[in-house]
Amino acid sequence: MNADDLIEKYSLSFSPLAGDAPVLVAQVDAQDWLRVAQAVRSEKGLLVALWGHNPVSDRYIVSASYCIEDKLLWLRLPVSEQTGYPDLSGIFHSATRMQRALSDLLGVHAVDAGDSRPWPSQGRWPTDYFPLRQKFTGLEQLDAVPEAYPFVKVQGDGIHEIAVGPIHAGIIEPGHFRFSIVGEKVVRLEELLGYTHKGVEKRFAQLDVLDGHRLAGRISGDSTVAYSWAYCMAVESTMPRRIPPRAQWLRALMLERERVASHMGDLGAIANDGGFAFGLSQFMLLREDWLRLNARLFGHRLMMDRIVPGGVKIDVDEEGIDLILAQCRRIEAEVTTLRSIYDDHAGLQDRFVSTGYMQPALAAELGVYGLAGRASDQRWDARVLHVSPDSAYARLNVRMALHQVGDVAARVFVRFEEVFESIRLLREIVSRLPTGEVAMALEPRQGPSMGAGWVEGWRGPIFAALEYDGDGKIVSCHCHDPSWQNWPALEHAILGNIVPDFPLINKSFNLSYSGQDL
Numbered sequence: 001m002n003a004d005d006l007i008e009k010y011s012l013s014f015s016p017l018a019g020d021a022p023v024l025v026a027q028v029d030a031q032d033w034l035r036v037a038q039a040v041r042s043e044k045g046l047l048v049a050l051w052g053h054n055p056v057s058d059r060y061i062v063s064a065s066y067c068i069e070d071k072l073l074w075l076r077l078p079v080s081e082q083t084g085y086p087d088l089s090g091i092f093h094s095a096t097r098m099q100r101a102l103s104d105l106l107g108v109h110a111v112d113a114g115d116s117r118p119w120p121s122q123g124r125w126p127t128d129y130f131p132l133r134q135k136f137t138g139l140e141q142l143d144a145v146p147e148a149y150p151f152v153k154v155q156g157d158g159i160h161e162i163a164v165g166p167i168h169a170g171i172i173e174p175g176h177f178r179f180s181i182v183g184e185k186v187v188r189l190e191e192l193l194g195y196t197h198k199g200v201e202k203r204f205a206q207l208d209v210l211d212g213h214r215l216a217g218r219i220s221g222d223s224t225v226a227y228s229w230a231y232c233m234a235v236e237s238t239m240p241r242r243i244p245p246r247a248q249w250l251r252a253l254m255l256e257r258e259r260v261a262s263h264m265g266d267l268g269a270i271a272n273d274g275g276f277a278f279g280l281s282q283f284m285l286l287r288e289d290w291l292r293l294n295a296r297l298f299g300h301r302l303m304m305d306r307i308v309p310g311g312v313k314i315d316v317d318e319e320g321i322d323l324i325l326a327q328c329r330r331i332e333a334e335v336t337t338l339r340s341i342y343d344d345h346a347g348l349q350d351r352f353v354s355t356g357y358m359q360p361a362l363a364a365e366l367g368v369y370g371l372a373g374r375a376s377d378q379r380w381d382a383r384v385l386h387v388s389p390d391s392a393y394a395r396l397n398v399r400m401a402l403h404q405v406g407d408v409a410a411r412v413f414v415r416f417e418e419v420f421e422s423i424r425l426l427r428e429i430v431s432r433l434p435t436g437e438v439a440m441a442l443e444p445r446q447g448p449s450m451g452a453g454w455v456e457g458w459r460g461p462i463f464a465a466l467e468y469d470g471d472g473k474i475v476s477c478h479c480h481d482p483s484w485q486n487w488p489a490l491e492h493a494i495l496g497n498i499v500p501d502f503p504l505i506n507k508s509f510n511l512s513y514s515g516q517d518l
Contacts, residue, residue: 003071010039014073017237022386023452025074030086033077037091040066046367048072048463050098052106053476054133060108065463072454079108087113094367094485105132120194120517123147131202154180154188166195173513184498189491196517204477209235209444209468210309212477217304219479220515225258226457227479228307233453234466235309238445242390245434247311252392253429254303256422259458261290263415266510270412273504274351286334293327311439321430328423339416352409356493356505359406368489370460370482372509375414376406382456396425411508444472481515
């Protein structure tokens with residue numbers, strides 16, 4: 001159901017944001033907060049994000065965004081510390097951790113929530129320590145004695161626990177995994193994250209709106225292009241002028257190059273966790289070649305800080321286009337060969353097939369989306385469904401990669417398909433690249449403004465919600481990673497598998513710790 005039909009059917013009242021962002025916004029009361037959530041759920045929409053801020057000392061705003069067929073809905077609910085806000089976890093399972101984070105960061109609680117345990121704080125912060133409040137002063141309060149995190153205990157004969165992390169063997173981000181097992185079979189997994197919490201939203205509120213893209217691009221470095229673009233889209237959606245067409249196409253070029261680099265890295269690492277080190281060495285070689293061309297063309301291997309409000313910082317000339325086309329030919333041939341090797345390798349397929357199974361019905365219930373969702377037949381891709389009219393994707397006809405099985409093999413399949421599709425898109429982009437400028441000067445709007453951005457990163461869609469005042473100072477900015485929705489899915493995908501398969505299943509999702517631990 002599209003936005004207009006849903007609004008008419010349920011008698012809802014929304015207004016479009018300025019600009020071309022596909023977002024409708026409404027201020028609601030507690031009754032409509034629940035009513036809209038139930039309407040979106042009944043029409044098989046998704047909860048995208050839930051966050052809050054403290055615009056004045058005694059006033060709080062809790063926000064939720066929802067994804068439906070053609071648009072996003074952004075709800076704003078004024079609340080007080082005493083009243084809290086209605087719990088959404090009974091409607092959307094994915095709201096649980098977002099509500100727990102909001103309690104830790106802002107001190108505003110979901111009323112009668114089933115799970116009210118701490119989340120980013122892990123129970124280690126003082127009870128009056130709420131860093132998103134206006135009167136928050138700093139870290140000198142952090143002298144509380146940490147308490148043991150209340151993991152859910154599994155009872156039964158032969159059940160015991162294995163604690164893994166937060167420090168791991170590889171050079172990876174920290175996270176704790178508590179397994180309850182019988183023999184080697186996993187009967188429950190519970191994650192504890194928050195180790196990379198770094199005060200992103202508080203830092204945003206100290207920046208001018210035209211400077212925030214640099215912080216956004218550092219939330220999760222492997223998705224720096226997607227985060228930067230989502231933030232810049234939010235800024236630009238508050239302004240009447242459209243950025244130059246060439247800048248839009250160059251942004252798509254960088255986003256697809258980011259997607260290919262990440263997928264190649266994962267395809268190698270997944271094979272390595274399946275006992276096939278040859279795949280790791282080959283894909284790391286291809287990825288390194290890809291990143292070196294990024295550095296040559298864009299001045300940075302990951303293309304960090306290349307997307308700015310108003311356009312992009314760097315252009316691509318004819319020589320660069322020739323290099324991109326030549327590299328696409330080489331990489332496509334190499335990946336085609338490697339895919340046939342993966343498909344024909346009996347040992348690797350034995351590790352992949354039926355491992356880490358996430359059935360489509362459960363994926364839908366949990367709100368899984370992005371790459372992991374498409375591997376379980378969840379048909380969401382912001383390059384296809386939520387495209388602004390001036391975006392390059394409005395003209396590129398992206399083919400959504402889907403699989404119905406939802407195991408490690410399906411997630412590998414989707415990655416291979418998306419590599420080939422991104423290479424096709426890169427050829428299309430450089431052949432149709434418009435002429436003209438690559439950036440324009442922007443000025444913040446006079447008066448308070450709101451904007452939003454929605455970009456399909458390689459893991460899934462990155463959402464940015466921005467509010468700034470009449471002086472161009474950020475009041476609130478929330479950047480949301482799909483890992484919020486997909487970390488709980490990993491807890492389900494491991495059930496019934498053996499402990500040694502966890503690294504393989506975990507890497508097949510490859511979720512961001514930093515993107516969730518704002």
